[in-house]
Amino acid sequence: MIADNPRTLFEKIWDQHVVHQEPGQQTLLYIDLHLIHEVTSPQAFEGLRLAGRPLRRPERTIGTQDHNVPTTDRSLPIVDTIARQQIETLRHNCREFGVRLYDLDSPNQGIVHVIGPELGLTQPGMTIVCGDSHTSTHGAFGALAFGIGTSEVEHVMATQTLSQIKPKTYEIRINGSLGRGVTSKDLILYLIGEITTAGGTGHVIEYTGQAIRELSMEERMTVCNMSIEAGARAGMIAPDETTFEYIRGREFAPDDFEASVTRWKSLPSDPGSTYDRVDIFEAEDVAPQVTWGTNPGQVTRVDAGVPDPADFADATDRQSAESALKYMDLVPGTPITEIPVDRVFIGSCTNSRIEDLRVAAELVRGKKIADHVSAMVVPGSGIIKQQAEQEGLDRVFLEAGFEWREAGCSMCLGMNPDQLDPGERCASTSNRNFEGRQGRGGRTHLVSPEMAAAAAIAGRFVDVRHWD
Amino acid sequence: MKPFETHTGIVATLDRSNVDTDQIIPKQFLKRIERTGFGQFLFYDWRFLEDGSPNPDFELNQPQFQGASILVGRKNFGNGSSREHAVWSLDDYGIRAVIAESFADIFYNNCFKNGLLPITLTPEEVHQIHDRVNQQDGYQLTIDLPAQSVRDEDGLEATFEIETFRKECLIGGLDQIALTLNHIDKIEQFEKANGYCQDS
Numbered sequence: 093m094i095a096d097n098p099r100t101l102f103e104k105i106w107d108q109h110v111v112h113q114e115p116g117q118q119t120l121l122y123i124d125l126h127l128i129h130e131v132t133s134p135q136a137f138e139g140l141r142l143a144g145r146p147l148r149r150p151e152r153t154i155g156t157q158d159h160n161v162p163t164t165d166r167s168l169p170i171v172d173t174i175a176r177q178q179i180e181t182l183r184h185n186c187r188e189f190g191v192r193l194y195d196l197d198s199p200n201q202g203i204v205h206v207i208g209p210e211l212g213l214t215q216p217g218m219t220i221v222c223g224d225s226h227t228s229t230h231g232a233f234g235a236l237a238f239g240i241g242t243s244e245v246e247h248v249m250a251t252q253t254l255s256q257i258k259p260k261t262y263e264i265r266i267n268g269s270l271g272r273g274v275t276s277k278d279l280i281l282y283l284i285g286e287i288t289t290a291g292g293t294g295h296v297i298e299y300t301g302q303a304i305r306e307l308s309m310e311e312r313m314t315v316c317n318m319s320i321e322a323g324a325r326a327g328m329i330a331p332d333e334t335t336f337e338y339i340r341g342r343e344f345a346p347d348d349f350e351a352s353v354t355r356w357k358s359l360p361s362d363p364g365s366t367y368d369r370v371d372i373f374e375a376e377d378v379a380p381q382v383t384w385g386t387n388p389g390q391v392t393r394v395d396a397g398v399p400d401p402a403d404f405a406d407a408t409d410r411q412s413a414e415s416a417l418k419y420m421d422l423v424p425g426t427p428i429t430e431i432p433v434d435r436v437f438i439g440s441c442t443n444s445r446i447e448d449l450r451v452a453a454e455l456v457r458g459k460k461i462a463d464h465v466s467a468m469v470v471p472g473s474g475i476i477k478q479q480a481e482q483e484g485l486d487r488v489f490l491e492a493g494f495e496w497r498e499a500g501c502s503m504c505l506g507m508n509p510d511q512l513d514p515g516e517r518c519a520s521t522s523n524r525n526f527e528g529r530q531g532r533g534g535r536t537h538l539v540s541p542e543m544a545a546a547a548a549i550a551g552r553f554v555d556v557r558h559w560d
Numbered sequence: 561m562k563p564f565e566t567h568t569g570i571v572a573t574l575d576r577s578n579v580d581t582d583q584i585i586p587k588q589f590l591k592r593i594e595r596t597g598f599g600q601f602l603f604y605d606w607r608f609l610e611d612g613s614p615n616p617d618f619e620l621n622q623p624q625f626q627g628a629s630i631l632v633g634r635k636n637f638g639n640g641s642s643r644e645h646a647v648w649s650l651d652d653y654g655i656r657a658v659i660a661e662s663f664a665d666i667f668y669n670n671c672f673k674n675g676l677l678p679i680t681l682t683p684e685e686v687h688q689i690h691d692r693v694n695q696q697d698g699y700q701l702t703i704d705l706p707a708q709s710v711r712d713e714d715g716l717e718a719t720f721e722i723e724t725f726r727k728e729c730l731i732g733g734l735d736q737i738a739l740t741l742n743h744i745d746k747i748e749q750f751e752k753a754n755g756y757c758q759d760s
Binding site for chain 2: 111112116117118120122131132134135138143145148149159160172174175177178181223224225227239240241242243244246247250251252253255257289290293294320323325387408409411412415505506507514524526527528529532
C-alpha cells in the first residue's frame with residue numbers, strides 16, 4: 093500500500109525535528125543527542141562562558157576523551173603538556189556545565205562513535221551531532237547523524253538546535269550478497285571509488301538493498317562511518333530486527349523498549365517515496381579493496397595493479413594521481429599484492445569493534461607477524477577491550493607479535509604519540525589516507541581488518557579470499 | 561563575527577583538487593584550546609620543511625603571493641574532518657575568501673561562522689582565474705558580496721550563488737546563537753510537545 097505522502101527515512105526524522113521554519117529560510121532543527129570530545133569542544137565552552145550562556149540540555153550532552161589520549165599505560169601521567177591541558181579542560185568544562193563525561197579512568201571511555209552505540213545512547217529516529225565528521229557512523233541505526241564544527245557545537249550547547257539547509261537525498265542500493273572475504277569496509281571503499289570523495293556532497297545517503305540488510309550492526313556502522321569520505325552530509329540505514337536486537341538490554345536503551353520498537357518500525361522509507369538521486373550497485377562486483385593514493389577514492393581491488401595516471405581522462409584527476417603516487421612512492425602497474433608494509437594499525441571509529449577484532453584475531457591465530465612489520469591493535473572502547481580479553485583475543489594478538497593498547501583514536505589521526513615515521517608504509521583499518529594523516533611523510537593504505545591482519549603476517553598485501 | 565561586504569585583495573592559487581583539512585591544519589596543532597593564533601600553522605607540512613624552514617616550492621611561499629587574502633583552489637576544497645581550526649587558520653593567516661569549483665560541506669559551513677567567504681565558481685571561471693594569476697604578479701580580485709560577484713580590472717566578471725540567510729549573516733556579522741535564541745519560545749514548545757523536558 094502506498095501512503096498518501098510517502099516519505100524517506102531521512103524525511104521522517106527531519107520533519108519530526110523541525111522547531112521552526114519560515115518559507116525560504118533555514119530550518120531550525122532540534123538535536124536529541126550531542127556527543128562531545130576534548131578536541132573540538134574547548135572553544136565552544138569558552139564561547140558560552142564569554143557570552144554568559146548556560147548549556148541548555150546537559151542531560152542530552154555526553155562527553156568522552158578519545159582523540160589525543162595515550163593508548164599506553166593509563167596510570168602514567170600524560171607527557172605531552174598541551175594534550176594534557178586539553179584533556180583537563182574537557183574534564184573541567186564537563187564538571188562546570190554538568191555534562192556526563194566518560195573520562196580516562198572510566199571503563200566506558202572510548203572513541204565517541206564507538207561508545208554512543210555501545211551504551212545504547214544511539215537510537216533510531218534521533219538527531220545526533222558531534223564536532224567530528226565521523227558522526228555519520230550513528231546513521232547505521234536509522235538516526236540522522238552528522239559532524240559539525242566548533243561554532244555549531246557551541247550553538248547546540250546554547251540552544252539544543254541547529255539552523256540547517258535541508259540536504260538532498262541519495263539512495264545507494266546494493267543488490268545481492270557480499271562474497272567470502274569481502275567485508276563492509278571493502279563495500280564502502282568500493283562505493284567511494286565509484287562515486288568519488290565528492291560524490292555525496294550536499295546529500296544524505298541512505299544505503300539499501302540485500303547486501304545492506306545482511307550486515308551486522310558493526311558492519312553497518314563501518315559503512316555509514318565512511319559516508320563522509322564519500323562527501324555526504326550523513327549516511328543512514330533503515331532500522332530493522334538487527335538494529336533492535338543490538339540496542340536491547342544496553343545501558344541507555346529506552347525503558348519502554350517494546351513501545352520504542354513499535355515506533356522505530358514506522359521509520360523506514362515508505363513504498364513509493366523518492367530520492368533526489370539513486371545509484372544501484374551489485375555486491376558481486378566488490379572485491380577486497382586497498383587504497384593506493386592520498387584520498388579514499390583512490391582505491392582499487394587487491395587483485396589489480398597500481399593504476400597509471402595516464403589512464404585518467406580528467407586532467408585534474410590525472411594530476412592528483414601523479415602527485416599521490418609520488419607521495420606514496422608507488423610505480424604504476426605494480427601488483428597490489430607486491431606492495432610491502434612496515435606497519436599495521438587495527439583500530440579507529442571505522443574498524444575497532446569487537447567483530448573487527450574477532451575476525452582479525454582468527455586470521456592471525458597461531459601465526460607470527462613478518463619480521464620487518466610492527467603492528468598494533470587499539471580497541472575502540474574500554475568495554476570492547478575488556479570483552480576481547482575475556483575472549484582471549486588479546487593473547488592471540490600478543491602471541492602473534494601485535495601490540496595490545498588502551499582505547500582511543502590513536503594512529504587513525506596520530507594526535508597522540510602513535511604515529512608513522514616518514515616513509516613508513518602502513519596497512520590501516522582507519523578511514524583517511526591523506527598525506528601525513530598518520531604522521532608526517534607516512535604512507536597509509538586503507539583496508540579491512542582481515543586485509544590488515546593478513547598483511548601483518550605476510551609483510552605485504554594479500555588477497556584474503558585465497559590466503560591461509 | 562567580523563562582517564564581510566566587499567573585499568579587494570591579492571589572489572594566491574593552489575592548483576590542486578581535494579585540498580583536505582589535514583593539509584590546511586595538521587593534527588599536531590589541534591591540541592590547543594584557543595580559537596586564535598592558528599595562522600602560523602596553516603598548511604604547515606606543505607609550507608615548511610622538516611627543519612622548520614619555509615618550503616621554497618610551496619605556493620604560498622612564492623614572493624608574488626605575499627599578502628594574499630583570496631585563495632583559489634580547484635575541486636572539493638576542504639574535504640575531510642570537521643575541524644573548524646582549518647577555517648581559523650585561514651582567517652588568522654589573512655585569507656578573507658576561498659574560491660573553488662566545489663567545497664566539502666562541513667568546511668563550507670564552518671567558513672560562514674567565521675566571516676570567511678567560500679565562493680563556488682564554474683570550472684571554466686576558476687580556470688580563467690588560475691590563468692590570470694599565472695600571467696600577472698600581484699593579480700587582484702574584487703569580491704562584492706551584496707552583488708554576489710567577483711571581478712578583476714581586466715573585464716573578468718563572475719557571479720556566484722549564496723543562500724540568503726548565510727549572506728545576511730556575513731554582511732551583518734551576526735551572532736547566529738543570538739538569532740536562534742530569539743526563537744526560544746518555539747524551542748520550549750517543541751520540548752514540551754515531545755516530552756523532552758525531563759531527564760530521559
